Amino acid sequence: MANKTFTDQMSQEWTIDFPPKRIISLVPSQTELLHYLGLEEEVIGITKFCVHPEEWFRSKKRVGGTKTANLEKIAELKPDLIIGNKEENQKEQIEALSEKYPVWMSDIKTLEDAFEMIEKIGILTNRTKKATELSNVLRQKFVNLSEGQVGKANLKVAYFIWKDPYMVAGGGTFIHEILKNCGFLNVYGDVDRYPEIQLENLKTEKPDLIFLSSEPYPFKEKHFDVFEKACPDAKILVVDGEMFSWYGSRLLDSIGYFEALYTRIG
Numbered sequence: 001m002a003n004k005t006f007t008d009q010m011s012q013e014w015t016i017d018f019p020p021k022r023i024i025s026l027v028p029s030q031t032e033l034l035h036y037l038g039l040e041e042e043v044i045g046i047t048k049f050c051v052h053p054e055e056w057f058r059s060k061k062r063v064g065g066t067k068t069a070n071l072e073k074i075a076e077l078k079p080d081l082i083i084g085n086k087e088e089n090q091k092e093q094i095e096a097l098s099e100k101y102p103v104w105m106s107d108i109k110t111l112e113d114a115f116e117m118i119e120k121i122g123i124l125t126n127r128t129k130k131a132t133e134l135s136n137v138l139r140q141k142f143v144n145l146s147e148g149q150v151g152k153a154n155l156k157v158a159y160f161i162w163k164d165p166y167m168v169a170g171g172g173t174f175i176h177e178i179l180k181n182c183g184f185l186n187v188y189g190d191v192d193r194y195p196e197i198q199l200e201n202l203k204t205e206k207p208d209l210i211f212l213s214s215e216p217y218p219f220k221e222k223h224f225d226v227f228e229k230a231c232p233d234a235k236i237l238v239v240d241g242e243m244f245s246w247y248g249s250r251l252l253d254s255i256g257y258f259e260a261l262y263t264r265i266g
Helices: 028-036 054-059 071-077 091-098 111-124 128-147 174-181 199-205 221-230 241-245 251-265
Strands: 002-007 013-018 023-025 043-046 081-085 103-106 155-162 184-186 209-213 235-239
Touching (some): 028 043, 043 071, 081 091, 111 174, 128 251, 174 241, 241 251
Parallel strands (some): 023 043, 081 103, 155 184
8 A cells, every 4th residue: 555645526635545445435426436336345334325235235334424424433433535525514524524534525516527526536446447437438328318308408397305495406506417418497597506495486487397306305296286286387297316416326327217207208
């Protein structure tokens, strides 16, 4: 092993023992990526929300939630690298961890950010070849998706992530980027991040589609009624939130999901 210095997506430099042998992941989609890259032995800790792959969820040490990491459990595992994300992890906890360990942070708003993250984590974990192959495949798949949108371009969408209060995905989010690449127009794309909205005002946006995400709030068909009353002309669908918001190797599955979604829309 030798010391090497890496720069994360927040422009922070970290010097680590390379290659790292004791990795903790604090982000579900990046945990799944680490599995895809073949880091079974190296990953020693994950969060309680890292449900993919199932065998890791059952067998790996869990160190709390994405925003409620258990610092004592992390200390017990003696990591030589922690991998986090600016949006998904709690700033104060990351700052506390950074005083003791290298904490490589991703910051992802666009597909290109996601591809860069995959490549950089590949380099960081000594899996450069496999990570580069993955990012190249994904780039081409999304080009093909954008070029073959089956006539669905320009449909206006409101994408809901929460209720009580109702919150939607706005501009500057990865979900917004995915909607755009699928050919949809996000009616809240001119509002930053995850704004709260009043359902009585939804009709003024005239969405063609209302997407109710399966996460973080677990929307179901039983929630349709209030949306049908607020916007009777829109088609309402429950969509798989992982496909729209997980930015690691899950993107391989998302392409087929989006193509099937076009069929559901009709």
